Amino acid sequence: MQPAAIKHRRSVALLHATLPYLIVVAVLLAWELLVRVNGIQPIYLPAPSSILRYLVAMLLDGSLSYHLSITFMRIMAGFLIAAASGILVGVAMGMSPLAARIIDPWIAALYPLPKISLIPLLIIWLGTGESYKIVISAVTAFFPVVISTFAAIRQVDPGLIKAAKDLGATPHQRQIKVVIPASLPGIFSGLHLGMGVTIIMVVAAEMIGGSSDSGVGYVLVHAGQVMQTEKVFAALIALAVFGAVLTNVQKRLDRLVAPWADEKH
């Protein structure tokens, strides 16, 4: 190949690699220009540079990490309760037809209910403290976890169970050594859905209730009420990055626990 052609191919590859980032920079620049040239008031649309200033200030005075860590603790509490109870109930349903028959109508009836509509009731029962935020997020996340776990166990390849039986596995061994590991990838996808709704519900619960004074949801509502639009944007960016980090960590954990799930077979 001609050196010129190689050089050309290299520059095309470089462009392909950097184009997504260049577009982000271009959009930010256009946004900045739009705000400055037209003199748009920051309460309507702050410039990226002033959002960044707020973000840095919140990082430096520790308020961002304070609110994020409180939101994180609530998310983990709600998620862990939902994951533990969801997997437990899902496994029970998958392994005992009687349990499935008893529990299934409840899930069918309660799953379509928008969980956010439970907030008034939960505030009456629990007040606007920590327990209300954790309960609402755990209740919401419970459903995707239990449904995915149940489905994963029911969809285990019967051939694997027959093979285990042929090799001498007792019914109990078949459950523990075949059914559970075979359904792990399905259970994990339920946990991903559960984590997603937990984040949503914790932030929503922090925004609703009024008496809350911590968490990213509180920062959003509070900054919005006093028209600190820069702070609203800064909190949104922090929340987006935080959510991405959480789901990424979760994916890595999945790969660590069930590395075969990504492989084709």
Add this chain to the structure above:
Amino acid sequence: MEIVVDNLVQAFGDAPHTILALDRVTHRFPAERVTCILGPSGCGKSTMIQIIGGIEPCTSGDVTISESGGSGNRPLGSQSVMVWQNLNLFPWRTVVDNVAFGLEMHGMARKERHDRARAMIASVGLRGFEQHRPAQLSGGMRQRVALARALVMERPILLMDEPFAALDAQTKIVMQEELIRIYERSKKTILFVTHAIDEAILLGDEIVVMTARPGRIKDVIPVDLPRPRTQEMVNTPAFGRLYDRALHLIREEVLSAMRQQDQAVH
């Protein structure tokens, strides 16, 4: 180990919509021989060996497995072990843990079962792949894992349900030679389900030809080719005569099976 099946009947579904899969199948499978079971798709040949292996219950009839001559090692669990058409390897287990699965279920200590599994993995030519997972192996290698997982149980009867059907032609030849080698070395009683006539002749001491559904035994062809078998025998006149005879028998049944499917569609 001689296997006698007596009046085996397998019916699926509730009356009056029962489908008869096996209809009064009676046969004596000779000990320490390879019997190939040849038949059109859906003739119940897989069902039959699953019943023999104790994996599925049958509607009526008997399976008797009787000792003949000297006994070797006492097998772990039942007398037979299955090699499945779709392998049924455990995707989350490494090769060594797949092969050691049966030993583990019988409570064998980790060190011993891994030693035995490693030896068996080496003997099927997979040394160095002990820590791979099935998805990281080729089709032929996975087939060897499935074979090793069955052989490590040291059970006297090997039940094979179209084990090489999914392999490409070259890999299939290699695996057939592997099986011939295993048979010559271990003299197990092998029941080998296939729909490939040449495979049935190459591997079998006798061929049980089954009818289209409901599965009955149509004929039994003794295969008098000398052992040890080699791929070169495929070109001998004796092989050709056996092939013609089996083909003639099976063609009628395949046509009959196709007619059944046509009726089911229309």
